[in-house]
Amino acid sequence: MTPFTYARPADPAAAIRASADASQARYLGGGTNLVDLMRERVERPKTLLDVTRFSHAIEARADGGLMIGAAATNTAVAADRTVRERFPLLSRAILAGASGQIRNMATMAGNILQRTRCTYFYDEASRCNKREPGTGCDAIDGINRIHAILGASPSCVATHPSDMCVALAALDAIVHVEGPDGARSIPLVELHRLPGGHPDIDTVLRPHELITAVELPALPFARRAAYRKVRDRASYAFALVSVAAMLDVDGGRVRDVRIALGGVAHKPWRAFAAEAALRGQPATEASFAEAAAAELAEAAGLRDNAFKIELARRVIVATLYDLAGDAA
Amino acid sequence: MHYLINDKPVDVLADPRTSLLDMLRDHLGLMGAKKGCNQGACGACTVLVDGERINACLALAVQYEGRAITTVEGLSGGGDALHPLQEGFIEHDGFQCGYCTPGQLCSAVAMLDEVARGVPSAVTADLDASSIDLGSDELRERMSGNLCRCGAYNGIAAAITELHTKVPA
Numbered sequence: 033m034t035p036f037t038y039a040r041p042a043d044p045a046a047a048i049r050a051s052a053d054a055s056q057a058r059y060l061g062g063g064t065n066l067v068d069l070m071r072e073r074v075e076r077p078k079t080l081l082d083v084t085r086f087s088h089a090i091e092a093r094a095d096g097g098l099m100i101g102a103a104a105t106n107t108a109v110a111a112d113r114t115v116r117e118r119f120p121l122l123s124r125a126i127l128a129g130a131s132g133q134i135r136n137m138a139t140m141a142g143n144i145l146q147r148t149r150c151t152y153f154y155d156e157a158s159r160c161n162k163r164e165p166g167t168g169c170d171a172i173d174g175i176n177r178i179h180a181i182l183g184a185s186p187s188c189v190a191t192h193p194s195d196m197c198v199a200l201a202a203l204d205a206i207v208h209v210e211g212p213d214g215a216r217s218i219p220l221v222e223l224h225r226l227p228g229g230h231p232d233i234d235t236v237l238r239p240h241e242l243i244t245a246v247e248l249p250a251l252p253f254a255r256r257a258a259y260r261k262v263r264d265r266a267s268y269a270f271a272l273v274s275v276a277a278m279l280d281v282d283g284g285r286v287r288d289v290r291i292a293l294g295g296v297a298h299k300p301w302r303a304f305a306a307e308a309a310l311r312g313q314p315a316t317e318a319s320f321a322e323a324a325a326a327e328l329a330e331a332a333g334l335r336d337n338a339f340k341i342e343l344a345r346r347v348i349v350a351t352l353y354d355l356a357g358d359a360a
Numbered sequence: 361m362h363y364l365i366n367d368k369p370v371d372v373l374a375d376p377r378t379s380l381l382d383m384l385r386d387h388l389g390l391m392g393a394k395k396g397c398n399q400g401a402c403g404a405c406t407v408l409v410d411g412e413r414i415n416a417c418l419a420l421a422v423q424y425e426g427r428a429i430t431t432v433e434g435l436s437g438g439g440d441a442l443h444p445l446q447e448g449f450i451e452h453d454g455f456q457c458g459y460c461t462p463g464q465l466c467s468a469v470a471m472l473d474e475v476a477r478g479v480p481s482a483v484t485a486d487l488d489a490s491s492i493d494l495g496s497d498e499l500r501e502r503m504s505g506n507l508c509r510c511g512a513y514n515g516i517a518a519a520i521t522e523l524h525t526k527v528p529a
Binding site: 033035036037038060062063064067068071080082084107110111116117120123124127128130131132133134136137266267268 | 398418423501
Protein backbone atom coordinates (compact mmCIF):
# COMPACT_ATOMS: atom_id res chain seq x y z
CA MET A 33 0.00 0.00 0.00
CA THR A 34 1.32 3.47 -0.82
CA PRO A 35 1.32 5.88 2.14
CA PHE A 36 -1.77 8.02 2.73
CA THR A 37 -3.21 10.44 5.23
CA TYR A 38 -6.38 9.41 7.04
CA ALA A 39 -8.96 11.99 8.10
CA ARG A 40 -12.43 11.91 9.54
CA PRO A 41 -14.25 15.06 8.33
CA ALA A 42 -17.10 16.26 10.55
CA ASP A 43 -19.82 16.38 7.91
CA PRO A 44 -20.35 16.08 4.13
CA ALA A 45 -19.48 19.74 3.50
CA ALA A 46 -16.17 19.33 5.34
CA ALA A 47 -15.47 16.10 3.45
CA ILE A 48 -16.06 17.78 0.09
CA ARG A 49 -13.81 20.71 1.05
CA ALA A 50 -11.11 18.31 2.24
CA SER A 51 -11.36 16.33 -0.99
CA ALA A 52 -11.03 19.46 -3.11
CA ASP A 53 -8.04 20.65 -1.07
CA ALA A 54 -6.19 17.34 -1.09
CA SER A 55 -4.50 15.70 -4.02
CA GLN A 56 -5.79 12.27 -4.97
CA ALA A 57 -8.30 11.90 -2.16
CA ARG A 58 -10.81 9.08 -1.89
CA TYR A 59 -13.87 8.79 0.30
CA LEU A 60 -13.66 5.70 2.51
CA GLY A 61 -16.75 3.66 3.34
CA GLY A 62 -16.51 0.16 4.77
CA GLY A 63 -13.28 -0.36 2.84
CA THR A 64 -14.16 -3.89 1.74
CA ASN A 65 -13.23 -3.10 -1.86
CA LEU A 66 -11.05 0.03 -1.57
CA VAL A 67 -8.65 -1.40 1.03
CA ASP A 68 -8.15 -4.49 -1.12
CA LEU A 69 -7.56 -2.33 -4.22
CA MET A 70 -5.02 -0.24 -2.31
CA ARG A 71 -3.21 -3.35 -1.16
CA GLU A 72 -3.07 -4.51 -4.80
CA ARG A 73 -1.81 -1.01 -5.76
CA VAL A 74 -4.69 -0.55 -8.19
CA GLU A 75 -5.86 2.41 -6.11
CA ARG A 76 -3.20 4.75 -4.69
CA PRO A 77 -4.99 7.59 -2.90
CA LYS A 78 -2.86 10.03 -0.93
CA THR A 79 -5.75 10.96 1.36
CA LEU A 80 -8.56 8.82 2.73
CA LEU A 81 -11.61 10.68 3.97
CA ASP A 82 -13.64 8.43 6.25
CA VAL A 83 -17.34 9.08 5.61
CA THR A 84 -18.75 6.12 7.53
CA ARG A 85 -19.93 8.29 10.44
CA PHE A 86 -22.27 10.33 8.21
CA SER A 87 -25.97 9.56 7.96
CA HIS A 88 -27.02 5.95 8.59
CA ALA A 89 -30.68 6.92 8.82
CA ILE A 90 -33.35 4.88 7.08
CA GLU A 91 -36.34 7.18 6.93
CA ALA A 92 -39.77 5.94 5.89
CA ARG A 93 -41.74 8.61 4.09
CA ALA A 94 -45.47 9.06 4.36
CA ASP A 95 -45.89 8.65 0.58
CA GLY A 96 -44.52 5.09 0.74
CA GLY A 97 -40.99 5.98 -0.30
CA LEU A 98 -37.78 5.66 1.66
CA MET A 99 -34.59 7.67 2.16
CA ILE A 100 -31.45 5.75 3.12
CA GLY A 101 -28.32 7.47 4.42
CA ALA A 102 -25.23 6.68 2.37
CA ALA A 103 -23.36 5.30 5.39
CA ALA A 104 -26.03 2.76 6.35
CA THR A 105 -24.47 -0.68 6.29
CA ASN A 106 -25.70 -3.34 3.89
CA THR A 107 -26.81 -5.48 6.85
CA ALA A 108 -28.73 -2.62 8.44
CA VAL A 109 -30.58 -1.89 5.21
CA ALA A 110 -31.37 -5.53 4.42
CA ALA A 111 -32.65 -6.13 7.96
CA ASP A 112 -34.64 -2.91 8.27
CA ARG A 113 -38.33 -3.68 8.80
CA THR A 114 -39.57 -0.91 6.52
CA VAL A 115 -37.21 -1.94 3.73
CA ARG A 116 -38.36 -5.55 4.09
CA GLU A 117 -42.00 -4.53 4.08
CA ARG A 118 -42.01 -1.91 1.31
CA PHE A 119 -39.07 -2.93 -0.89
CA PRO A 120 -38.30 -6.62 -0.26
CA LEU A 121 -36.36 -6.70 -3.54
CA LEU A 122 -33.66 -4.53 -1.96
CA SER A 123 -33.30 -6.84 1.06
CA ARG A 124 -33.21 -9.89 -1.19
CA ALA A 125 -30.53 -8.46 -3.48
CA ILE A 126 -28.30 -7.29 -0.63
CA LEU A 127 -28.58 -10.66 1.13
CA ALA A 128 -27.67 -12.46 -2.11
CA GLY A 129 -24.29 -10.71 -2.13
CA ALA A 130 -21.04 -11.07 -0.20
CA SER A 131 -20.85 -12.62 3.29
CA GLY A 132 -22.27 -11.70 6.68
CA GLN A 133 -18.96 -10.10 7.65
CA ILE A 134 -18.71 -8.00 4.49
CA ARG A 135 -22.33 -6.88 4.65
CA ASN A 136 -21.70 -5.65 8.19
CA MET A 137 -18.86 -3.43 6.93
CA ALA A 138 -20.06 -2.32 3.49
CA THR A 139 -22.11 0.86 3.11
CA MET A 140 -24.81 1.92 0.64
CA ALA A 141 -22.51 4.35 -1.18
CA GLY A 142 -19.54 1.99 -1.07
CA ASN A 143 -21.58 -0.81 -2.58
CA ILE A 144 -22.69 1.50 -5.40
CA LEU A 145 -19.14 2.71 -6.08
CA GLN A 146 -17.39 -0.66 -5.78
CA ARG A 147 -15.25 -1.51 -8.76
CA THR A 148 -15.30 -4.46 -11.12
CA ARG A 149 -14.00 -7.86 -10.03
CA CYS A 150 -12.42 -8.48 -13.47
CA THR A 151 -9.27 -10.36 -12.48
CA TYR A 152 -7.17 -8.48 -15.04
CA PHE A 153 -8.14 -5.20 -13.38
CA TYR A 154 -6.54 -6.46 -10.15
CA ASP A 155 -3.42 -7.88 -11.80
CA GLU A 156 -0.68 -5.28 -12.32
CA ALA A 157 1.04 -7.57 -14.85
CA SER A 158 -1.99 -7.56 -17.18
CA ARG A 159 -3.11 -4.97 -19.66
CA CYS A 160 -6.23 -3.18 -18.49
CA ASN A 161 -7.80 -0.02 -19.90
CA LYS A 162 -9.74 0.49 -16.69
CA ARG A 163 -6.64 0.41 -14.50
CA GLU A 164 -4.14 1.94 -16.95
CA PRO A 165 -5.97 3.73 -19.80
CA GLY A 166 -4.60 2.96 -23.25
CA THR A 167 -2.77 -0.23 -22.36
CA GLY A 168 -5.34 -2.62 -23.85
CA CYS A 169 -7.60 -5.33 -22.46
CA ASP A 170 -6.38 -8.83 -21.65
CA ALA A 171 -9.88 -10.01 -20.74
CA ILE A 172 -11.29 -9.78 -24.28
CA ASP A 173 -9.13 -12.69 -25.46
CA GLY A 174 -8.52 -14.11 -22.01
CA ILE A 175 -10.47 -15.88 -19.31
CA ASN A 176 -13.77 -14.06 -19.51
CA ARG A 177 -16.45 -16.23 -17.92
CA ILE A 178 -17.64 -13.45 -15.60
CA HIS A 179 -17.54 -10.71 -18.22
CA ALA A 180 -20.13 -8.60 -20.01
CA ILE A 181 -22.58 -9.70 -22.68
CA LEU A 182 -24.34 -6.33 -22.97
CA GLY A 183 -23.01 -2.82 -23.56
CA ALA A 184 -19.33 -3.81 -23.70
CA SER A 185 -16.78 -2.01 -25.88
CA PRO A 186 -13.54 -2.96 -27.63
CA SER A 187 -11.82 -1.25 -24.66
CA CYS A 188 -13.47 -3.10 -21.80
CA VAL A 189 -15.72 -6.09 -21.10
CA ALA A 190 -15.81 -5.76 -17.30
CA THR A 191 -19.01 -6.08 -15.29
CA HIS A 192 -20.33 -4.14 -12.33
CA PRO A 193 -20.38 -6.73 -9.53
CA SER A 194 -23.07 -5.39 -7.19
CA ASP A 195 -26.26 -7.28 -6.41
CA MET A 196 -27.73 -4.38 -4.47
CA CYS A 197 -27.46 -2.04 -7.46
CA VAL A 198 -29.48 -4.42 -9.62
CA ALA A 199 -32.37 -3.99 -7.18
CA LEU A 200 -31.81 -0.23 -7.03
CA ALA A 201 -31.93 -0.07 -10.84
CA ALA A 202 -35.24 -1.92 -10.91
CA LEU A 203 -36.62 0.26 -8.10
CA ASP A 204 -35.92 3.57 -9.90
CA ALA A 205 -33.64 4.59 -7.03
CA ILE A 206 -32.35 8.14 -6.97
CA VAL A 207 -28.82 8.83 -5.78
CA HIS A 208 -28.36 12.10 -3.89
CA VAL A 209 -24.94 13.65 -4.13
CA GLU A 210 -23.25 16.78 -2.84
CA GLY A 211 -20.23 18.42 -4.40
CA PRO A 212 -18.28 21.67 -4.68
CA ASP A 213 -21.02 23.09 -6.93
CA GLY A 214 -23.91 22.06 -4.69
CA ALA A 215 -26.29 19.15 -4.44
CA ARG A 216 -27.91 17.16 -7.24
CA SER A 217 -29.73 13.89 -7.67
CA ILE A 218 -29.02 11.22 -10.27
CA PRO A 219 -31.19 8.23 -11.18
CA LEU A 220 -29.23 5.09 -10.28
CA VAL A 221 -29.61 3.80 -13.83
CA GLU A 222 -27.78 6.89 -15.09
CA LEU A 223 -25.06 6.92 -12.43
CA HIS A 224 -22.89 4.13 -13.84
CA ARG A 225 -21.43 4.47 -17.34
CA LEU A 226 -20.95 2.00 -20.14
CA PRO A 227 -17.23 1.61 -20.85
CA GLY A 228 -17.01 3.10 -24.36
CA GLY A 229 -13.51 4.47 -24.87
CA HIS A 230 -13.11 5.43 -21.20
CA PRO A 231 -13.56 2.35 -19.03
CA ASP A 232 -11.38 4.01 -16.39
CA ILE A 233 -14.38 6.20 -15.53
CA ASP A 234 -17.06 4.12 -13.79
CA THR A 235 -19.71 6.76 -13.08
CA VAL A 236 -20.93 10.23 -14.01
CA LEU A 237 -19.93 11.61 -10.61
CA ARG A 238 -17.86 14.78 -10.89
CA PRO A 239 -14.63 15.30 -8.97
CA HIS A 240 -15.15 15.46 -5.18
CA GLU A 241 -18.85 14.65 -5.37
CA LEU A 242 -20.03 12.60 -2.40
CA ILE A 243 -23.05 10.29 -2.32
CA THR A 244 -25.11 11.32 0.72
CA ALA A 245 -28.31 9.29 0.39
CA VAL A 246 -30.28 6.91 -1.78
CA GLU A 247 -33.98 7.51 -2.28
CA LEU A 248 -36.52 4.85 -3.19
CA PRO A 249 -39.72 6.33 -4.62
CA ALA A 250 -42.99 4.62 -3.70
CA LEU A 251 -43.90 1.76 -6.02
CA PRO A 252 -47.35 0.19 -5.49
CA PHE A 253 -46.40 -3.30 -6.72
CA ALA A 254 -42.94 -3.43 -5.11
CA ARG A 255 -43.96 -6.29 -2.83
CA ARG A 256 -44.42 -8.69 -5.74
CA ALA A 257 -40.68 -8.99 -6.20
CA ALA A 258 -37.98 -11.56 -6.76
CA TYR A 259 -34.20 -11.52 -6.99
CA ARG A 260 -32.77 -14.60 -8.64
CA LYS A 261 -29.02 -15.04 -8.81
CA VAL A 262 -27.05 -17.72 -10.65
CA ARG A 263 -23.44 -18.18 -9.58
CA ASP A 264 -20.66 -20.75 -9.54
CA ARG A 265 -21.33 -21.81 -5.94
CA ALA A 266 -24.38 -21.66 -3.69
CA SER A 267 -23.26 -18.71 -1.58
CA TYR A 268 -20.66 -15.96 -1.40
CA ALA A 269 -19.87 -15.64 -5.10
CA PHE A 270 -20.48 -12.91 -7.64
CA ALA A 271 -23.33 -13.35 -10.11
CA LEU A 272 -22.89 -14.96 -13.48
CA VAL A 273 -26.37 -13.63 -14.16
CA SER A 274 -28.90 -12.17 -11.78
CA VAL A 275 -32.42 -10.90 -12.36
CA ALA A 276 -34.35 -8.43 -10.22
CA ALA A 277 -38.01 -8.22 -11.10
CA MET A 278 -41.32 -6.81 -9.88
CA LEU A 279 -44.56 -7.62 -11.59
CA ASP A 280 -48.05 -6.14 -11.56
CA VAL A 281 -50.62 -8.43 -13.15
CA ASP A 282 -54.24 -7.44 -13.66
CA GLY A 283 -56.79 -9.76 -15.23
CA GLY A 284 -54.07 -12.02 -16.62
CA ARG A 285 -52.25 -9.14 -18.31
CA VAL A 286 -49.04 -7.37 -17.33
CA ARG A 287 -50.09 -3.94 -16.12
CA ASP A 288 -46.57 -2.93 -15.14
CA VAL A 289 -43.19 -4.54 -14.64
CA ARG A 290 -39.64 -3.69 -13.59
CA ILE A 291 -36.67 -5.84 -14.62
CA ALA A 292 -32.95 -5.34 -14.11
CA LEU A 293 -30.02 -7.66 -14.76
CA GLY A 294 -26.74 -8.14 -12.89
CA GLY A 295 -23.46 -9.74 -13.92
CA VAL A 296 -24.02 -8.91 -17.58
CA ALA A 297 -22.74 -5.36 -18.13
CA HIS A 298 -20.46 -2.54 -17.02
CA LYS A 299 -23.44 -1.15 -15.10
CA PRO A 300 -26.51 -2.56 -13.39
CA TRP A 301 -28.62 -3.24 -16.48
CA ARG A 302 -32.20 -1.99 -16.43
CA ALA A 303 -34.13 -4.09 -18.95
CA PHE A 304 -36.19 -1.30 -20.50
CA ALA A 305 -36.71 -3.21 -23.76
CA ALA A 306 -38.10 -6.25 -21.95
CA GLU A 307 -40.37 -4.06 -19.84
CA ALA A 308 -41.73 -2.25 -22.90
CA ALA A 309 -42.32 -5.56 -24.66
CA LEU A 310 -44.28 -6.88 -21.69
CA ARG A 311 -46.60 -4.04 -20.73
CA GLY A 312 -50.17 -4.89 -21.74
CA GLN A 313 -49.27 -8.41 -22.81
CA PRO A 314 -50.71 -11.62 -21.34
CA ALA A 315 -48.71 -12.77 -18.31
CA THR A 316 -47.61 -15.98 -19.98
CA GLU A 317 -44.35 -17.82 -20.49
CA ALA A 318 -44.52 -16.95 -24.20
CA SER A 319 -44.70 -13.22 -23.44
CA PHE A 320 -41.86 -13.51 -20.95
CA ALA A 321 -39.73 -15.29 -23.54
CA GLU A 322 -40.41 -12.59 -26.14
CA ALA A 323 -39.52 -9.89 -23.64
CA ALA A 324 -36.26 -11.63 -22.74
CA ALA A 325 -35.41 -12.02 -26.43
CA ALA A 326 -36.06 -8.32 -27.00
CA GLU A 327 -33.70 -7.38 -24.19
CA LEU A 328 -30.96 -9.75 -25.31
CA ALA A 329 -31.17 -9.00 -29.04
CA GLU A 330 -27.88 -7.08 -28.92
CA ALA A 331 -26.12 -9.43 -26.49
CA ALA A 332 -22.69 -10.64 -27.60
CA GLY A 333 -20.62 -13.41 -26.09
CA LEU A 334 -16.89 -13.87 -25.70
CA ARG A 335 -14.95 -17.14 -25.59
CA ASP A 336 -16.05 -18.19 -22.09
CA ASN A 337 -19.24 -16.26 -21.43
CA ALA A 338 -21.53 -16.81 -24.44
CA PHE A 339 -23.53 -19.25 -22.28
CA LYS A 340 -24.68 -16.27 -20.24
CA ILE A 341 -26.92 -15.06 -23.07
CA GLU A 342 -29.05 -18.20 -22.94
CA LEU A 343 -28.72 -18.28 -19.15
CA ALA A 344 -29.99 -14.71 -18.87
CA ARG A 345 -32.92 -15.53 -21.17
CA ARG A 346 -33.89 -18.49 -19.03
CA VAL A 347 -33.49 -16.71 -15.71
CA ILE A 348 -35.59 -13.75 -16.89
CA VAL A 349 -38.39 -16.09 -18.02
CA ALA A 350 -38.25 -18.25 -14.89
CA THR A 351 -38.23 -15.26 -12.54
CA LEU A 352 -41.22 -13.63 -14.22
CA TYR A 353 -43.04 -16.96 -14.42
CA ASP A 354 -42.62 -17.48 -10.68
CA LEU A 355 -43.77 -13.93 -9.97
CA ALA A 356 -46.84 -14.32 -12.15
CA GLY A 357 -47.88 -17.34 -10.10
CA ASP A 358 -51.44 -18.39 -10.88
CA ALA A 359 -51.80 -15.63 -13.45
CA ALA A 360 -49.29 -17.26 -15.81
CA MET B 361 -5.15 5.11 18.85
CA HIS B 362 -7.36 3.89 21.65
CA TYR B 363 -9.42 0.69 21.67
CA LEU B 364 -11.23 -1.61 24.07
CA ILE B 365 -9.84 -5.02 23.12
CA ASN B 366 -11.25 -8.07 24.84
CA ASP B 367 -12.59 -5.74 27.55
CA LYS B 368 -9.20 -4.13 28.18
CA PRO B 369 -8.36 -0.52 27.25
CA VAL B 370 -5.43 -0.47 24.84
CA ASP B 371 -3.40 2.32 23.22
CA VAL B 372 -1.58 1.58 19.99
CA LEU B 373 0.67 3.63 17.73
CA ALA B 374 0.43 2.38 14.16
CA ASP B 375 0.76 3.59 10.56
CA PRO B 376 -2.65 4.35 8.94
CA ARG B 377 -1.96 1.54 6.46
CA THR B 378 -2.12 -1.05 9.26
CA SER B 379 -5.08 -3.36 9.00
CA LEU B 380 -7.01 -4.24 12.13
CA LEU B 381 -5.75 -7.79 11.66
CA ASP B 382 -2.08 -6.74 11.52
CA MET B 383 -2.56 -4.46 14.51
CA LEU B 384 -4.03 -7.29 16.60
CA ARG B 385 -1.36 -9.78 15.58
CA ASP B 386 1.80 -7.72 15.08
CA HIS B 387 1.30 -4.85 17.51
CA LEU B 388 -0.66 -6.54 20.29
CA GLY B 389 0.47 -10.16 20.01
CA LEU B 390 -3.08 -11.46 19.73
CA MET B 391 -2.38 -14.30 17.33
CA GLY B 392 -5.88 -15.85 17.40
CA ALA B 393 -7.28 -14.08 14.36
CA LYS B 394 -5.54 -15.58 11.33
CA LYS B 395 -4.37 -14.19 8.01
CA GLY B 396 -5.67 -16.58 5.38
CA CYS B 397 -6.36 -14.83 2.08
CA ASN B 398 -5.92 -11.23 3.31
CA GLN B 399 -8.67 -10.17 0.88
CA GLY B 400 -11.95 -10.97 2.62
CA ALA B 401 -12.59 -14.30 0.95
CA CYS B 402 -11.83 -16.84 3.68
CA GLY B 403 -13.03 -15.38 6.99
CA ALA B 404 -10.07 -16.65 9.06
CA CYS B 405 -9.53 -13.08 10.32
CA THR B 406 -13.11 -12.63 11.61
CA VAL B 407 -13.34 -10.57 14.81
CA LEU B 408 -16.20 -8.75 16.51
CA VAL B 409 -16.56 -4.98 16.57
CA ASP B 410 -19.15 -3.90 19.14
CA GLY B 411 -20.44 -7.47 18.86
CA GLU B 412 -20.73 -7.54 15.05
CA ARG B 413 -18.52 -9.76 12.91
CA ILE B 414 -16.20 -8.22 10.34
CA ASN B 415 -13.16 -9.23 8.27
CA ALA B 416 -10.23 -7.70 10.16
CA CYS B 417 -8.02 -8.02 7.06
CA LEU B 418 -10.19 -5.55 5.10
CA ALA B 419 -10.48 -3.13 8.02
CA LEU B 420 -8.03 -0.28 8.47
CA ALA B 421 -7.29 -0.19 12.21
CA VAL B 422 -7.53 3.59 12.29
CA GLN B 423 -11.13 3.43 11.08
CA TYR B 424 -12.14 1.42 14.17
CA GLU B 425 -10.54 3.75 16.71
CA GLY B 426 -12.53 3.89 19.95
CA ARG B 427 -14.50 0.70 19.26
CA ALA B 428 -14.78 -2.49 21.31
CA ILE B 429 -12.98 -5.37 19.57
CA THR B 430 -13.40 -9.01 20.57
CA THR B 431 -11.03 -11.68 19.27
CA VAL B 432 -11.13 -15.41 19.90
CA GLU B 433 -8.89 -14.78 22.94
CA GLY B 434 -11.71 -12.78 24.52
CA LEU B 435 -14.69 -14.93 23.57
CA SER B 436 -14.87 -16.75 26.88
CA GLY B 437 -14.35 -13.63 28.94
CA GLY B 438 -10.71 -14.35 29.75
CA GLY B 439 -8.73 -16.92 31.71
CA ASP B 440 -8.48 -20.54 30.69
CA ALA B 441 -12.23 -21.09 30.52
CA LEU B 442 -13.60 -22.04 27.12
CA HIS B 443 -16.64 -20.51 25.46
CA PRO B 444 -19.41 -23.12 25.13
CA LEU B 445 -18.94 -23.01 21.36
CA GLN B 446 -15.24 -23.87 21.76
CA GLU B 447 -16.24 -26.87 23.85
CA GLY B 448 -18.73 -27.79 21.13
CA PHE B 449 -16.01 -27.62 18.45
CA ILE B 450 -13.94 -30.11 20.49
CA GLU B 451 -16.94 -32.34 21.13
CA HIS B 452 -18.05 -32.41 17.47
CA ASP B 453 -14.63 -32.40 15.72
CA GLY B 454 -15.29 -28.90 14.38
CA PHE B 455 -11.70 -28.58 13.19
CA GLN B 456 -8.73 -30.51 11.93
CA CYS B 457 -5.77 -28.16 11.40
CA GLY B 458 -7.45 -25.37 13.36
CA TYR B 459 -6.35 -22.46 11.17
CA CYS B 460 -9.87 -21.30 10.35
CA THR B 461 -11.22 -22.05 13.83
CA PRO B 462 -10.82 -18.65 15.55
CA GLY B 463 -12.63 -17.02 12.63
CA GLN B 464 -15.32 -19.71 12.61
CA LEU B 465 -15.87 -19.24 16.36
CA CYS B 466 -16.13 -15.46 16.25
CA SER B 467 -18.28 -15.58 13.14
CA ALA B 468 -20.65 -18.14 14.64
CA VAL B 469 -21.09 -16.27 17.92
CA ALA B 470 -22.03 -13.09 16.05
CA MET B 471 -24.15 -15.05 13.58
CA LEU B 472 -26.24 -16.49 16.40
CA ASP B 473 -26.74 -12.98 17.70
CA GLU B 474 -27.91 -11.90 14.22
CA VAL B 475 -30.39 -14.77 14.21
CA ALA B 476 -31.62 -13.74 17.67
CA ARG B 477 -32.13 -10.19 16.40
CA GLY B 478 -34.08 -11.49 13.38
CA VAL B 479 -31.57 -10.42 10.70
CA PRO B 480 -32.69 -12.31 7.56
CA SER B 481 -30.43 -14.22 5.16
CA ALA B 482 -30.57 -15.08 1.46
CA VAL B 483 -32.43 -18.29 2.24
CA THR B 484 -34.94 -16.86 4.72
CA ALA B 485 -38.26 -17.74 3.09
CA ASP B 486 -40.40 -15.04 4.68
CA LEU B 487 -38.88 -11.60 5.11
CA ASP B 488 -41.87 -10.54 7.21
CA ALA B 489 -41.42 -13.34 9.75
CA SER B 490 -40.59 -12.17 13.25
CA SER B 491 -38.19 -15.01 14.08
CA ILE B 492 -35.65 -17.13 12.21
CA ASP B 493 -35.63 -20.92 12.26
CA LEU B 494 -31.92 -21.81 12.11
CA GLY B 495 -32.09 -24.96 9.99
CA SER B 496 -29.21 -26.46 8.05
CA ASP B 497 -29.66 -24.23 4.99
CA GLU B 498 -29.87 -21.07 7.11
CA LEU B 499 -26.79 -22.02 9.10
CA ARG B 500 -24.67 -22.85 6.07
CA GLU B 501 -25.73 -19.74 4.16
CA ARG B 502 -24.95 -17.54 7.17
CA MET B 503 -21.52 -19.14 7.66
CA SER B 504 -20.53 -19.01 3.97
CA GLY B 505 -18.00 -16.26 4.68
CA ASN B 506 -15.84 -18.75 6.61
CA LEU B 507 -14.00 -21.37 4.61
CA CYS B 508 -12.49 -24.55 6.09
CA ARG B 509 -9.98 -26.27 3.83
CA CYS B 510 -9.99 -29.39 6.01
CA GLY B 511 -13.70 -29.67 5.32
CA ALA B 512 -14.81 -29.84 8.96
CA TYR B 513 -18.10 -28.23 8.01
CA ASN B 514 -20.35 -30.95 9.41
CA GLY B 515 -18.66 -30.75 12.81
CA ILE B 516 -18.75 -26.96 12.76
CA ALA B 517 -22.45 -26.98 11.89
CA ALA B 518 -23.18 -29.56 14.61
CA ALA B 519 -21.39 -27.51 17.25
CA ILE B 520 -23.19 -24.31 16.27
CA THR B 521 -26.55 -26.07 16.13
CA GLU B 522 -26.01 -27.58 19.56
CA LEU B 523 -25.17 -24.21 21.11
CA HIS B 524 -28.16 -22.59 19.39
CA THR B 525 -30.47 -25.31 20.70
CA LYS B 526 -29.04 -25.06 24.21
CA VAL B 527 -29.34 -21.29 24.36
CA PRO B 528 -32.61 -20.51 22.62
CA ALA B 529 -32.87 -17.08 21.06
